[in-house]
Amino acid sequence: MRFELIVIGSGPAGRRAAIQAAKLGRSVLVVENRIRVGGVSVHTGTIPSKTLRETVLNLSGWRERGFYGLAYRVKKDIEGKDLGARLRMTLDFEIDVLEHQFARNGVRTIGGLARFLDPHRVEVVADGQSEVYEADRFVIAVGTKPYRPASIPFDDHAVVDSDTLVEQLRVPRSLTVVGAGVIGLEYATIFSALDVPVTIVEPRSNFLEFIDREILEEFVHELRQRGVSFRLGCRVERVELDAAGWPVALLGDQRRIRSEMLLYAAGRVGATEDLGLQNIGVPTDGRGRIAVNPSTFQTTQSHIYAAGDVIGFPSLASTSMEQGRIASCHAFGAPLADAPVFFPYGIYSVPEISTVGLTEEEVRLKGIGYECGVARFRETSRGHIMGLQSGMMKMIFALADRKLLGVHIVGEGATELIHIGQAVLNLGGTLDYFVENTFNYPTLAEAYKIAALDAFNRMPSAAQTAAEAAQASIAPA
Template sequence: MSCLEIMPKLGLTMTEGMLAKWHKSEGEKIEKGEILFEVETDKLTNEIEAKESGVVRKILVEEGETVKCLAPVAVIAGENEDISGLLKEAGVNGQEVAETKTEEKKSDNTAVEAGPKKVVVIGGGPGGYIAAIRAAQLGNKVTLIEKEELGGTCLNVGCIPTKTLLHSAELFSEIKDSRNLGIDVGEVSINWKNVQRRRKRVIKKLVSGVKGLLSYNKVNVINGFARMETENSLTVSKEGGKSEKIDFDSAIISTGSVPFAPLIPGIGLEGVIDSTGALELESLPETIVIIGGGVIGIEFASLFSSLGKKVTILEMLPFILPPIDRQISSMIADKLSKQGVSINTGCRVTSIEKGENGLKVDFTKGNDNLNVEAEKVLVAIGRRSNTEGLELEKIGVKTEKGRVCVDDYMRTNAGSIYAIGDCTGKIMLAHVASEQGVVAAENISGKNVKMDYKTVPSCVYTKPEIASTGLTEEQVKEKGIDYKVGIFPMGANGKAMISKEPDGIIKIIADKKTEEILGVHIMAPRATDLIGEAALALRLEATVDEVVTTIHAHPTINEAFKEAALAVQKRALNSVN
């Protein structure tokens, strides 16, 4: 029996879907109930089954195209059956779809002509390799250029190795304290060389995984340094002085960032290191000064202090972790202080020089001139965009202080050039770079997709962990929003007590009138995992009541999220309101 297969309506709010993949080609037989194609929306991906058995006589929509719900996408019929009537019917609807897509492309000039393209991605970090894979999925011929290791800063000298070392440090401190859990163990020591070996093994395995994914998606990987020549060509400098010219239809710049080195006298002395140097230490220093109380500095402070080392933090601002809700940052500062970390805020480093016990750091705090000595000095005051040598100015790509200027579609002012990740100077997080990579790849392929930064989660891997999404209390005050707050202490959560991590809170900020959740801030065990529910709540514009009426499992850390929502309404059940 012949039939028209249509774009299904998979939800009340769905109006269109992207045909992500065909499981059958024209001329192939298919049985009723077999998977025919995949549909992708902004919320989910679904496999769609054939309504009838027969032969796929005509495919009306190509992979990567977006069409309205209920529009025809294919004709299934007998091998010799007349399908002219169905094609006529499909042609009318297909014309309507084509007109809709044309209007969409005209609006705001955000979409470009669809069809396979030659796409070059410069940089193989979490933004670049994801962009390359997505561009390849959409049928483009993709080349990825990376001058060092695939995976970029995040995988090789950032997120992954840092968290690997932090995990070892966390286990070390737990084993040392195991008597309080009823477990007697002998003397415990840290084998730093083996910890470093494990770090390298984790990195090697993940880099291998990235290589495999790129190969599977038929992405051509070139090792070398790219320099722009025109808006549609570049030159790759390779080892041995060789070079290769590559032409492209579109390029995605994803060159990441590098540690920022301030102009402090003595910054070049031996023993002064950046975050990369800290990860590669051959032995643990007994004392270390960390310049900078941001995420990088605080994570390293947590690492070294957990291993029993003396840590001093010097931060210019009057508080640590400036992007984090102030109540949370104050709580983690107290926690670190109790662990023996010396935190100095509101101070300015004036010089670094050789001292009797290694290095001496001079700094001012108020009207006082102070100093501290340590074996190592870690400079962790942030990162800057890495665009040197790309010669973007040659092709007229607009930059500001080294940052590539882009719009919400990840386009630069040069029509064929896109940029993503840290090199844009927007939000320097790996998961943001990955999402920007998807947006750029899809827009190159003819879609009309904007970046939405509303639900970006931020994570700090201290003990306990910190995670945040949405507006902080300081931000809602600045915006003049009438709001209310619900706070649930982790000391009242059974799973936190079992895990011996009762310090912390879950804090929900909601609109006072509508009770829409505006921000969630967590200091708790596994906060970086828990923040996913909070980000989804913001994405769906959920209200406090929608969280409250969702049953949460017990005993879990997660149930504290519901209790915090109840606290917004002054009716928490497991703590005093």
């Protein structure tokens, strides 16, 4: 059977690529190797982790502790079954919506493992049966899977990865997280919100290098205050199970960390091992990721595209969707507008972190004259109403033209608040927008005006800046 497009994988990139091609009037087949559609994002990644976070915050009474004290709980004893109930309902809803979208747009879906036979044919194996499908074009959107080195004794109970953690939810008495990347930090802080003692082990001395350092310092300070331990610059040499079945991590500096559960979250690899890419001349790197043209998402085979986590950074559901859409549009010659320069990055830890634009470190490296403004959530009326004790927004403006350069937020609602900054940044807005416009009161979004005024009070006036620029232009060489 022949299609104009075959999409391998039904996560954010795959679904958007398939639906976009269908809207262009093309025949589309989606191959998914799980029983139900949704990909990593729905089954073990984005949706489960964010659902788990919301469940923990609600059941633990986390958001109300600013008023009622650290001992406040909505539910006293929270167990794995409490966490799983909401997760199953959410996943069923997400899958139902996705299946309806495919059906409504005439996208055909089949379950099975796809493998390239040659540049225009794939074999799909399911339940011991195989069938060959042909297509003019392909989009590879298989996502990633947790990196599981042979030296770590995974048993999917005491020693787990991020997939098995959500598949068999339980609340351990203590937790060690190996890897201070986005996934490791999200789960570390979620369990910390349940008052589980957490130790984070990271072989590098720094982590989340793409986050503004001041925001990260605020984040780490809050985690340390609630008892999270960091072991930075320490490599896990090996993991052993003691007589009680508890994992013990032995570090390179001879320290030992014992906990009831160990989450190994030190990276992910592209799920490309069984795709038969060697049959079509599409190479992968050491972590199974596929290199693509960053503008079109074409691989070394011009009619074969790749999108989503399988191509690497930034590995966000939001950007993966856009990559899938762009790939389909390019494949079928549909017009494409230029992509916005800046996109937001969200980390759904407790507290949240979200950022868009340049960090202060990047501004310095570019040699741009700048000023920063900061707003603390506890200083806003809405923050006080909510009982917030922490959280901050940092805004960076250029001195020369007062344009917004970056917005960085840590705290409640950061991933929602960031979109105001994203819009102003991509539209080339300035500090004056925030100073002159009215924000709903009381809201956390007021922090934009507070931070802008904080920067305004330290910046020279527009007239002064213009005069200085004019003086510099006529100064003798």
